[in-house]
Amino acid sequence: MIDEKLALLRSHRNNIGRYRRLLETELTEFERQFIERRLSEERSAMEKIAAVTFPLSLQIPVGAISGTSIPETASVRG
Numbered sequence: 722m723i724d725e726k727l728a729l730l731r732s733h734r735n736n737i738g739r740y741r742r743l744l745e746t747e748l749t750e751f752e753r754q755f756i757e758r759r760l761s762e763e764r765s766a767m768e769k770i771a772a773v774t775f776p777l778s779l780q781i782p783v784g785a786i787s788g789t790s791i792p793e794t795a796s797v798r799g
Contacts (some may be wrong), residue, residue: 726774733767 740760764794 723774724769729770730767733763733770736763737767749773 737760738765740763743756745758748756
């Protein structure tokens with residue numbers, strides 16, 4: 722089960738990379754809109770799978786993230 726989810730994540734990651742490379746090429750406005758929509762769909766699908774596969778929620782001090790010493794915490798989903 723986890724292997725299947727990891728394979729899906731890899732597939733979405735590869736598709737995202739492919740779409741990013743395509744956006745760096747010369748495209749018509751229609752093609753660009755289509756690829757941007759597909760890129761958004763791939764990112765959304767990847768986020769959903771990752772949230773289900775790795776439902777871990779961590780409490781990380783904000784200062785640790787930004788390099789400052791703010792005592793607040795931020796919730797980060799893995």
